[in-house]
Amino acid sequence: MSTPILRIQNLQCHFGGLRALDGASFDVSAKKVTGLIGPNGAGKTTLFNCISGLLPKTAGTVVFKGVDISTNSPDKITNRGLMRTFQLARGCPRMTVFEHLMLYGRSQSGEGVIAALMGGKKVSIEEAELRDKALALAKRLKLDHVLDNLVTALSGGQKKLLEIGRALMSEPELILLDEPMAGVNPALVEQIAEHLKDIRARGCSILLIEHEMALIEALCDDVVVMAEGKFLTRGSFSEVASNKTVQEAYLGMKRS
Numbered sequence: 001m002s003t004p005i006l007r008i009q010n011l012q013c014h015f016g017g018l019r020a021l022d023g024a025s026f027d028v029s030a031k032k033v034t035g036l037i038g039p040n041g042a043g044k045t046t047l048f049n050c051i052s053g054l055l056p057k058t059a060g061t062v063v064f065k066g067v068d069i070s071t072n073s074p075d076k077i078t079n080r081g082l083m084r085t086f087q088l089a090r091g092c093p094r095m096t097v098f099e100h101l102m103l104y105g106r107s108q109s110g111e112g113v114i115a116a117l118m119g120g121k122k123v124s125i126e127e128a129e130l131r132d133k134a135l136a137l138a139k140r141l142k143l144d145h146v147l148d149n150l151v152t153a154l155s156g157g158q159k160k161l162l163e164i165g166r167a168l169m170s171e172p173e174l175i176l177l178d179e180p181m182a183g184v185n186p187a188l189v190e191q192i193a194e195h196l197k198d199i200r201a202r203g204c205s206i207l208l209i210e211h212e213m214a215l216i217e218a219l220c221d222d223v224v225v226m227a228e229g230k231f232l233t234r235g236s237f238s239e240v241a242s243n244k245t246v247q248e249a250y251l252g253m254k255r256s
């Protein structure tokens with residue numbers, strides 16, 4: 001395994017008596033696509049919530065690029081270069097696609113708002129750079145024709161693309177993707193898969209939660225399996241798919 005960009009060590013997250021994460025530990029390789037699979041309720045989304053600072057950890061540590069980020073705020077984690085998308089795409093209802101991208105580009109640095117208050121030349125330069133970045137990203141994700149549409153008017157698949165775009169605005173080094181292709185029509189799934197390959201080719205590391213095994217096989221260099229809040233095993237797709245313990249973990253827990 002190449003150098004890890006992220007190390008998850010003994011991560012625990014309890015909701016009352018429920019151990020959603022129960023001592024999960026594994027590394028995420030740099031510049032690769034790592035698949036994260038496991039039955040419904042295995043704790044995958046909870047893991048993303050804990051890594052990205054949205055949920056308090058009961059115990060354990062998260063180390064990103066050699067720095068312990070376990071107690072960092074979500075903003076600080078984002079600014080360090082770690083972004084995540086949500087299983088259910090979010091969106092500010094009254095914003096257009098363009099405004100949405102601009103907002104997230106701005107909130108990453110934290111400088112845009114201060115500069116805007118101070119006024120002056122710096123603002124216009126930053127604003128122009130941000131605009132260029134949002135336009136280029138929209139073009140890359142084929143969202144340029146809906147830039148002026150309200151986020152709420154997008155199709156499910158376009159919302160998923162916008163989630164990816166939002167995450168990419170901050171030029172992350174690691175991106176956590178929570179089922180970016182779930183519920184999306186086949187043509188758009190293909191398109192999103194190509195974008196993920198492109199993101200990897202540009203040197204960004206990806207941790208990808210996905211239930212569709214054909215996509216995991218096609219996209220991932222390495223696959224981590226979780227069950228009942230714990231790390232179960234890891235390996236190539238074929239190693240993991242033929243593992244009896246993995247098959248047992250899925251038994252009777254197939255997604256409806």
Ligand SMILES: Nc1ncnc2c1ncn2[C@@H]1O[C@H](COP(=O)(O)OP(=O)(O)OP(=O)(O)O)[C@@H](O)[C@H]1O
Nearest residue numbers: 015018020038039040041042043044045046047087
């Ligand atoms: N905020 C919460 N409060 C209470 N229980 C929660 C909360 N979030 C998650 N859980 C529970 O924690 C467990 C793990 O949930 P999680 O959403 O992380 O699973 P998952 O692996 O992402 O599943 P899926 O594949 O269905 O998305 C489940 O039993 C879930 O009901």
Ligand SMILES: [Mg+2]
Nearest residue numbers: 044045046087
């Ligand atoms: Mg989930």
